[in-house]
Amino acid sequence: xxxxxxxxxxxxxxxxxxxxxxxxxxxxxxxxxxxxxxxxxxxxxxxxxxxxxxxxxxxxxxxxxxxxxxxxxxxxxxxxxxxxxxxxxxxxxxxxxxxxxxxxxxxxxxxxxxxxxxxxxxxxxxxxxxxxxxxxxxxxxxxxxxxxxxxxxxxxxxxxxxxxxxxxxxxxxxxxxxxxxxxxxxxxxxxxxxxxxxxxxxxxxxxxxxxxxxxxxxxxxxxxxxxxxxxxxxxxxxxxxxxxxxxxxxxxxxxxxxxxxxxxxxxxxxxxxxxxxxxxxxxxxxxxxxxxxxxxxxxxxxxxxxxxxxxxxxxxxxxxxxxxxxxxxxxxxxxxxxxxxxxxxxxxxxxxxxxxxxxxxxxxxxxxxxxxxxxxxxxxxxxxxxxxxxxxxxxxxxxxxxxxxxxxxxxxxxxxxxxxxx
Numbered sequence: 244x245x246x247x248x249x250x251x252x253x254x255x256x257x258x259x260x261x262x263x264x265x266x267x268x269x270x271x272x273x274x275x276x277x278x279x280x281x282x283x284x285x286x287x288x289x290x291x292x293x294x295x296x297x298x299x300x301x302x303x304x305x306x307x308x309x310x311x312x313x314x315x316x317x318x319x320x321x322x323x324x325x326x327x328x329x330x331x332x333x334x335x336x337x338x339x340x341x342x343x344x345x346x347x348x349x350x351x352x353x354x355x356x357x358x359x360x361x362x363x364x365x366x367x368x369x370x371x372x373x374x375x376x377x378x379x380x381x382x383x384x385x386x387x388x389x390x391x392x393x394x395x396x397x398x399x400x401x402x403x404x405x406x407x408x409x410x411x412x413x414x415x416x417x418x419x420x421x422x423x424x425x426x427x428x429x430x431x432x433x434x435x436x437x438x439x440x441x442x443x444x445x446x447x448x449x450x451x452x453x454x455x456x457x458x459x460x461x462x463x464x465x466x467x468x469x470x471x472x473x474x475x476x477x478x479x480x481x482x483x484x485x486x487x488x489x490x491x492x493x494x495x496x497x498x499x500x501x502x503x504x505x506x507x508x509x510x511x512x513x514x515x516x517x518x519x520x521x522x523x524x525x526x527x528x529x530x531x532x533x534x535x536x537x538x539x540x541x542x543x544x545x546x547x548x549x550x551x552x553x554x555x556x557x558x559x560x561x562x563x564x565x566x567x568x569x570x571x572x573x574x575x576x577x578x579x580x581x582x583x584x585x586x587x588x589x590x591x592x593x594x595x596x597x598x599x600x601x602x603x604x605x606x607x608x609x610x611x612x613x614x615x616x617x618x619x620x621x622x623x624x625x626x627x628x629x630x631x632x633x634x635x636x637x638x639x640x641x642x643x644x645x646x647x648x649x650x651x652x653x654x655x656x657x658x659x660x661x662x663x664x665x
Contacts (some may be wrong), residue, residue, distance in 0.1 A: 530579035
C-alpha cells in the first residue's frame with residue numbers, strides 16, 4: 244500500500260521549511276517510527292518518521308527544497324522494503340534505469356535537455372555535480388561515481404579535480420587555450436568549502452541585524468564578587484542534589500532569581516515597544532541562550548517568578564540537552580520578556596550582547612576570574628565576573644539601566660536578599 248509522506252503541520256509563526264537531510268534512500272528498508280527526514284524551519288528542526296515498516300518508493304522533495312505545511316514530500320510503500328524503485332532486486336533493473344537516465348534526471352530536479360549528444364550510457368549526475376562539471380569542462384563519464392547506482396555527486400567531481408583529473412579537460416572539451424584553464428590551488432593548501440546557510444542561521448542573522456538597525460542599543464557594565472554564591476553552592480550542593488532528585492545546583496539559577504527580583508523593581512526593563520506603545524508585562528518569562536551546533540537558540544522559562552532554584556536548574560538542563568539534539572519545540576522558544584546569555588562557559592571575559600527583539604534588555608554573564616580587589620583598605624584575591632547589560636535606549640534611560648544592573652550585583656553578592664526580597 245502506498246502512503247504519502249507529508250511535512251509536519253507548521254505553527255502559525257512559521258511560513259515554510261526546507262528539507263535538511265534525507266536519512267533514507269528509495270528502496271532502503273525502514274522500520275516503523277524510524278527517522279526518515281529532517282525538515283529545518285526558521286526556529287527548529289522537525290523530524291519526520293516512518294508511518295509503518297516498509298521503504299521509500301519515491302522522493303518528491305530533494306535536500307534544500309522549500310516545503311509548506313502538510314505538503315507531500317515522498318511516497319512510502321508499506322511492507323515493500325527492498326522492492327521499491329531504485330532497489331537492487333532483479334538483474335534487469337539497473338540497465339533499465341541507466342537507459343532511462345534523462346527521465347530519472349528530470350524526476351530528481353535535473354534537466355533532461357542537456358544540449359549535447361550524450362549516449363544512453365552517460366552517468367547520472369546530481370544537479371550540483373553537473374554544474375561543477377560544466378564549469379570546469381569535465382567529461383562526467385571520466386569521473387568515478389560513488390552515489391547510488393553509480394551516480395556522480397558534487398564531492399566526486401571535487402575529488403576528481405583535486406586529484407588533477409581535470410587539468411587536461413578544458414582544451415580537450417572546448418579547444419580553449421591553457422591560459423583560460425581554471426587555476427588550481429596547491430594540493431593540501433588553501434582549501435575552501437562553500438556550503439549554503441541553514442534556515443536557522445539565516446534567521447539568526449536577520450534577527451541580529453534587525454536589532455542592530457532598529458534599536459538604540461547601548462551597553463553598561465559592572466562586576467560582581469562571586470565568592471558568596473560559590474561558598475553557598477559549595478556548602479549545599481550535595482544536599483541540594485540529594486533533595487531534588489539529582490538536580491545540580493549551578494550558577495544560572497541564582498542569576499535567574501536575581502533577574503526576576505530586579506525586573507519587579509524596574510518594570511520598564513521587562514517591557515517592550517510595539518509600534519508607538521510600550522507594553523508592560525506583569526510576568527517574567529526569562530529566555531536562556533543555549534549554543535548548539537546549528538546556531539543559538541533561546542528557550543524560555545515561563546513564569547520564572549513562580550519557579551524555585553531546583554525548577555530553574557532542572558528546566559535549563561532539560562532545555563540544553565534537547566537543544567543539542569534538536570528536540571526543542573517552537574512554543575518553547577517563542578515569547579520571553581528578558582534574556583540571559585552566558586559567554587563565560589566558553590571563556591569570554593567581556594562582551595556586548597545583542598538584544599533579543601522585541602525585548603528591551605539582555606544580561607550577559609562572563610568568565611569567573613580571580614583578580615586583586617581592594618576590600619576595606621586591603622587587597623584580596625576574589626573570584627570576579629564582569630556583567631554586561633545591553634538595553635534599548637529608546638525605552639530605558641541610562642539611570643534605570645545602571646540601577647537595574649547594580650541591583651542584580653547586590654543580590655548576587657548577598658544571596659539572602661533574593662530570599663528576603665530586600
